[in-house]
Amino acid sequence: MISTSGTAVVFAYHNVGARCLRVLLAHGVRVPLVVTHEDDPSETPWFERVADVAAGYGIESIAPQDPNEASVVARIRALAPDFLFSFYYRRMLGPALLAAAPRGALNMHGSLLPRYRGRAPVNWAVLHGERETGASLHYMAAKPDAGDLVAQMAVPILPDDTARDVFEKVTVAAECVLDRVLPALIGGTAPRTPLDLAKGSYFGGRSAEDGRIDWAQDASRIHDLVRAVAPPYPGALTTIAGRPARILSTRVLVPGGSPGAPRLEAAGGRIVAHCGGGGTLLIRDLEIDGQRVDAARLPAPCAPE
Numbered sequence: 001m002i003s004t005s006g007t008a009v010v011f012a013y014h015n016v017g018a019r020c021l022r023v024l025l026a027h028g029v030r031v032p033l034v035v036t037h038e039d040d041p042s043e044t045p046w047f048e049r050v051a052d053v054a055a056g057y058g059i060e061s062i063a064p065q066d067p068n069e070a071s072v073v074a075r076i077r078a079l080a081p082d083f084l085f086s087f088y089y090r091r092m093l094g095p096a097l098l099a100a101a102p103r104g105a106l107n108m109h110g111s112l113l114p115r116y117r118g119r120a121p122v123n124w125a126v127l128h129g130e131r132e133t134g135a136s137l138h139y140m141a142a143k144p145d146a147g148d149l150v151a152q153m154a155v156p157i158l159p160d161d162t163a164r165d166v167f168e169k170v171t172v173a174a175e176c177v178l179d180r181v182l183p184a185l186i187g188g189t190a191p192r193t194p195l196d197l198a199k200g201s202y203f204g205g206r207s208a209e210d211g212r213i214d215w216a217q218d219a220s221r222i223h224d225l226v227r228a229v230a231p232p233y234p235g236a237l238t239t240i241a242g243r244p245a246r247i248l249s250t251r252v253l254v255p256g257g258s259p260g261a262p263r264l265e266a267a268g269g270r271i272v273a274h275c276g277g278g279g280t281l282l283i284r285d286l287e288i289d290g291q292r293v294d295a296a297r298l299p300a301p302c303a304p305e
Helices: 014-026 050-056 070-079 121-127 163-187 219-229
Strands: 007-012 030-035 060-062 083-087 105-109 132-139 149-156 236-240 243-254 263-267 270-274 280-288
Touching (some): 007 014, 007 070, 014 083, 014 163, 030 050, 105 163, 121 132, 121 219, 163 219, 219 236
Parallel strands (some): 007 030, 007 083, 030 060
Antiparallel strands (some): 243 280, 263 270, 270 280
16 A cells, blocks of 8 residues: 555664654554664663564564665665655765655754754763753754754753653654654645754764763762763763772762862761862762672772772
8 A cells, every 4th residue: 555645764773763663654654664773782772672663563674784785775766765764873874875765864863953963962962961952853964963954842951860861851852843743744844944053063972981080070060971871871980999980870969169189978878979170979879890889888088080
């Protein structure tokens, strides 16, 4: 049966990919093929598998190493899709793929474009202490996250939200954005607003080592780092009493103050960090050598490195 809502090949991964794929199907869009990724064994599988969602709807899925390889492009062209959609797919689609869909190739990005273009937008927004972010549907272009904006929706970032908390909000925002604008997109009446990239920012990917704490910073900056890399991400790294440690959860007790030598101490049954740049943190979850440590087992004296 040919859908009156058009045909789309979907490139998708993670929870945003799973939710947005379901939105397309709910609107009657015919999806003959889903392109996804093999799961990375080094990552914690806390998200929904797009391949499982596709299989549940009887849709074929493939996971090529390079979606721009000639045989993959030829296969997608043969399907003659009206649209291509990319929902948290991790590779750039080249010009040959973008040209395969006459009605447009669109991407859902996890920020309020043009801000936080590039990789790991949710983590970067939390790291920088932003109070909001969101999801943006835009046309794909040769440069990443640079094509015309179709629609976006903001979500709040609360002071103790972790990157995962925010990602869950962004996932719902992505679903809402697509659901609201898809009828206009199918009908050819959806807006297209050029992005002013000069008002935005671009960020690259992050590694586990990027989560190492600089204790010379103040309490708020360190708290934002902890939130940005909290599980299921690798956690904020440090060294305590010469042993590797991870700080997984914090709360700001005093945001600023006079700089001083950083130290951790047990106070009133809690672990408190005095930050080099000023301010204090409540350390809510601490691991040393892979073992949870409470105030009673905190090494003393304790100067983090």
